[in-house]
Amino acid sequence: MSFSHDLDFTGRRILLTGAANGFGAAMATLFHAAGARLVLADIEEQPLAEVAAQCGAEAHVFDQADPDSVKRLAEAAGPVDTLINNAGVLVAKPLLETSFEELRRVIDIDFVGALRLMQLVGRGMVERRRGVILSIGSQTAFSGGENRAVYAAAKAAISQLTKSAAVEWGPHGVRVVCLAPGRSLTRMTQQTAIEGQSGDRGLARVPLGRWGKVEEIAKMAMFLVSDAASYVTGATVIADGGYVHG
Ligand SMILES: NC(=O)c1ccc[n+]([C@@H]2O[C@H](COP(=O)([O-])OP(=O)(O)OC[C@H]3O[C@@H](n4cnc5c(N)ncnc54)[C@H](O)[C@@H]3O)[C@@H](O)[C@H]2O)c1
Known part of the structure; x- marks a missing residue:
């Protein structure tokens, strides 16, 4: 029995979306150091190329809002051994001020695009009878939140999808899990934190008294897709400094 062996990703082919920034770039760095063969994807070509060069990875520019x-x-x-559905967007607005185009964009990227990729990649995993799929959900799926209505709903849908996919694909050797981070300082949340949009009030509700760090989320993602988590499927693991329990 060896825990460090379980965290060795040598030769494992991982498709990681949203790899150009934030959690995705941190995950790419960690997985590369652990020996993974990375296929990185994002809509932003230049930062994606930089991360891919650092990780010796394949890079694919794509738009998760576009089914084709x-x-x-x-x-x-x-064929990949692991899919990490990480790409996402946040439209931080009161529900009554969110336009139809904005809500479609959030649902299309954060839910429909992630679901479609899970389906397309999952089919091959089921046929090969092995694979792991991790989606990055959100603590807001459980807590809701001011200016988060559509985003939280899309992330809740991903958590729910994770359960059913795990039940259907578990007998075929495929694990499906979800990681729900609390607010962490990335480009996505920096602006809202600066503007104080539920930022300071939210922080008072975090028992650990601080926002998350990208490397903390990346390490939990790594654990969940590793063989150390081989008996975990269907679950959404919350990494939020205790916010939803506060
Ligand atoms: N930062 C947080 O506090 C937090 C908390 C909970 C969940 N999340 C989730 O974590 C994931 C990563 O977010 P992050 O905080 O690192 O933000 P980020 O903005 O730094 O990274 C998101 C990445 O997704 C890419 N992306 C956006 N739209 C895309 C599209 N249509 N097609 C392809 N790629 C696209 C972006 O270019 C970017 O590289 C997201 O799913 C987000 O919802 C973030």
Whole structure:
């Protein structure tokens, strides 16, 4: 029995979306150091190319809002051992001020695009009878939150999807898990924290008294897709400094 062996990703082919920034870039760095063969994807070409160069990875530019683009990514990536559905957007607005275009964008990227990629990649995993799929959800799926209505709903849908996919694909050797981070300082949340949009009030509710760090979320992601978590499936693990229990 060896815990460090379980965290060795040598030769494991991992498709990671949203890899150009934030959690995705941190995950790419950790997985690369652990020996993984990375296929990185994002809509932002330049930062994606930089992360891919640092990690010796394949890079694919794609738009998760576009079903054809998602399909092309799945085809270009080919068979992978692990999918990490991390790409996402946040529209931080009161529900009554959120336009139809804005709510469609959040649902299309954070839910429909992630679901479609899970389906396309999951089919091959089921056929090969092995694989792990991790989606990055959100603590807001459990807590809700001011200016988070549509985002929280999309992330709740991902957590719910994780349960059913795990039940259907578990007998075929495929694990499906979800990681729900609390607020962590990335580009996505920096602006809202600066503007104080539920930022300071939210922090008072975090028992650990601080926002998350990208490396803390990346390490938990790594644990969940590793063989150390081989008996975990269908679960959403919350890493939020205790916010939803506060
Ligand atoms: N930062 C937080 O506090 C927090 C908390 C909970 C969940 N999350 C989730 O973590 C994930 C990563 O977010 P982050 O905080 O690192 O933010 P980020 O903005 O730094 O990274 C998101 C990445 O997704 C990419 N992306 C956005 N739209 C895309 C599209 N249509 N097609 C392809 N790629 C696209 C972006 O280019 C970016 O590289 C997201 O799913 C987000 O919802 C973040």
